[in-house]
Amino acid sequence: MPNQTRGEPAGINLTCGMSGSHEFIFTLVPIVYAFNFVIGIIGNSMVVAVIYCYMKLKTVANIFVLNLAVSDLTFVITLPMWATFAAMGYHWPFGGFLCKTAAGLVMFNLYTSIFFLTALSIDRYLAIVHPVRSRRFRTVVYAHITCVMIWLFAFLLSVPIALTRDVHYIENSKTIVCGTLHPNDKDVKRLNNLLLCISLMKSLLGFLIPFVIIITCYCLIGRALLRVEHIQKSSCSRDDEVLHMLAAAVLAFFLCWAPHQVFHFMQMLTQLILADNCTILEIIDTAMPFTICIAYFNSCVNPIVYSFVGRNFRKNLLRLLRCSPGGVARPHPSITSKMSALSFRASEALSLTVKNSVSCDVK
Known part of the structure; x- marks a missing residue:
């Protein structure tokens, strides 16, 4: 019978999944987490401060970027606990409540x-490809409503993660870990089905479906901009700059999350058909901490990709660092002004294309 002294959780003996504990993981992962924490806190805090103090919340893009920065900011706040967890050799010293809270908060901010x-x-996509028709939907009120819906939906998706996490005493290694619930003989099938559903939601709603939507939007944007470039060759360099920014955003999203999702999918397969294959579990357990580090780095990249490429943002950032008083700020060229100008140039060019084709038909 497992030992249970001074309120410790019931002991568990693991036959597989212990081989992913390596000393270089316990040293390297906390360093990477600390780097992500510092860069993420500084970068996203600057984004929040600059938008709030100088750029204001008068455009849809600024509202989404501000919420994205807040999301990334709260995402990296949990990193010190996970860094401590890794540095102590996968020992969780913070208790069951913080185990559930930290796991749920990480997943909440991931979504x-x-x-x-x-x-x-x-x-x-709406601003560039359909600038006129989408104007009545792209308002500040609709943007705030969308943000509230996103926060609520992400909260609902993260609740099962918190409920299925707890602290466990591992007798093999004599340590307490923060992990998924260990099933009893009576509820093993029900818990495994629940964990499988959570894994599927993480893969589909947390990566695949959003990635398909993002790729589709940027492909349609790129097609519209290329049509403008074909008609207005003088705007080629400016269009290329926007296309590069969009490509960087998609590339950062994919490169940061794809490795983790691949190994997460492999982990999901072990729940279904490879549960007793300790070799596969060793590969997954060894690689998973590093894929999580890469995934967390996306919260550091977002401020650079979406905000720091703008000259006006850098100018406002310098004003912030100099403690200059906030005034009536001009729109953010990298996200608002530049995109709006391209939107109307695109619509005018597309309209010109239609008129030319009509006149050719008449002739």
């Missing part, structure tokens, strides 16, 4: 971050 990226992509 909000990805959903705001998707909302921003859809907004950019």
Whole structure:
């Protein structure tokens, strides 16, 4: 019978899944987490401060970017606990409540971050490809409503994660870990089905579906901009700059999350058909901490990709660092002004194309 002294959780003996504990993981992962924490806190805090103090919340894009920065900011706040967890050799010293809270908060901000990226992509598509027809939908009120819906939906998706996490005493390694619930003989099938549903939601709603939407939006944006470039060759360099920014956003999203999702899918397969294959579990357990580090790095990249590429943002950032008083700020060229100008140039060019084709038909 497992030992249970001074309120410790019931002991568990693991026959597989212990081989992913390596000393280099316990050293390297906390360093990477600390780097992500510092860069993420500084970068996203600057985004929030600059938008709030100088750029104001008068455009849909600024509202989404501000919420994205807040999401990434709260996402990295949990990193010190996970860094401590890894540095202590997968020993969780913070108790069951913080185990559930930290796990739920990480997943909560994972969903909000990805959903705001998707909302921003859809907004950019509407602003550039359908600037006139989408004007009545792209309002500040609708943007705030969308943000509230995203926060609530992400919260609902993260609740099962918190409920299925708890602390466990592992007798093999004599340590307490923060992990998924260990099933009893009576509820093993029900819990495994629940964990499988959570894994599927993470793969589909947390990566695949948003990624398909983002790719579709940016492909349609790129097609519209290329049509403008074909007609207005003088705007080629400016269009190329926007296309590069959009490509960087998609590339950052994919490169940061794809490795983790691949190994997460492999982990999901072990729940279904490879549960007794300890070799596969060793590969997954060893690689998973590093894929999580890469995924967390996306919260550091977002401020650079979506905000720091704008000259006006850098100018406002310098004003913030100099403690200059906030005034009536001009729109953000990298997200608002530049996109709006391209939107109307695109619509005018597309309209010109239609008129030319009509006149050719008449002739």
